[in-house]
Amino acid sequence: MNADVFNNCVQEISGCYETKRTLTENELVERTKYILTKNYMTKGEIHSPTDTKNYLICELGNCENEKFCVIFLDSNNQILAFEVMFTGTINNTIIYPRVLIKKALELNAAAAIVAHNHPSGKLKASNDDHRLTRKLKDILKLVDVRLLDHVIIGRGKALSFAEERII
Numbered sequence: 527m528n529a530d531v532f533n534n535c536v537q538e539i540s541g542c543y544e545t546k547r548t549l550t551e552n553e554l555v556e557r558t559k560y561i562l563t564k565n566y567m568t569k570g571e572i573h574s575p576t577d578t579k580n581y582l583i584c585e586l587g588n589c590e591n592e593k594f595c596v597i598f599l600d601s602n603n604q605i606l607a608f609e610v611m612f613t614g615t616i617n618n619t620i621i622y623p624r625v626l627i628k629k630a631l632e633l634n635a636a637a638a639i640v641a642h643n644h645p646s647g648k649l650k651a652s653n654d655d656h657r658l659t660r661k662l663k664d665i666l667k668l669v670d671v672r673l674l675d676h677v678i679i680g681r682g683k684a685l686s687f688a689e690e691r692i693i
Contacts, residue, residue, distance in 0.1 A: 572603045572674075578639060579677060579684035586643035586679040592619040594642040596626060599674070601636035616645050621658060623665050630671045637672040647681035651692070659693060 549557070572578055578597070585608075586593055592614040598606040611626060612619050619642060630638060640662060642655075655678065663673040675688040687693040 572597070572599060572605065572639070575675065575677075575686045575689050578675070579679075579686060582641045582677050582679050583682060583684055586641065587682055589643050590645055591615055592617065592642055592645060594619045594621055594640070596629070597639040597641070598630060598633045598635040599637040599639070600634070603637065603674075606633045606635055621662075623662060626662070627665060627669060627671075630666065631669060635671055637674050638666060639675045639677065640673065641677040641679060643679040647683075649678055649680040649683055649685040651678055651685060651687070656692070659687060663693065 582595070586595065593610050594612040594614070595608065595610050597608050600606055607629075609629060611629070612621055614620060626638075626640075629635075640659075655676070659673070659676045662676075666673050673693065675686055676693060677687070678685040
């Protein structure tokens, strides 16, 4: 998460909560997640890859196991839903494209951003990550859903396939 976003969250937390004690790290993380969700995800649209990455860092950054998530969007990039689709082990998650397609159709989504975390903290995309991205992009295209990005989350950092021009 960049320093400006973090400082804004801390200022908002300070202004909204009158506490007589120091917040624990978990309390700070939970309140930051709340603010990011309120500011970025519930305004109804994705504004930038940075906003998306910051939100996903808070959602997935401290997970001990891999999680695969999807942000479903309409044709104007209005957020329809954020879903944790699959949970795996410390270094692997099994993804069922059929389940993702079913949810996209159920929500009448026009676009999607997929994300998963690397509990190891390493942001390097594996060959499997690249294959999965290509496969999901092709499968989603069959039902007229655009895959806008694949974001990998490591400890406090994010790698956007779109920003890296991988997707």
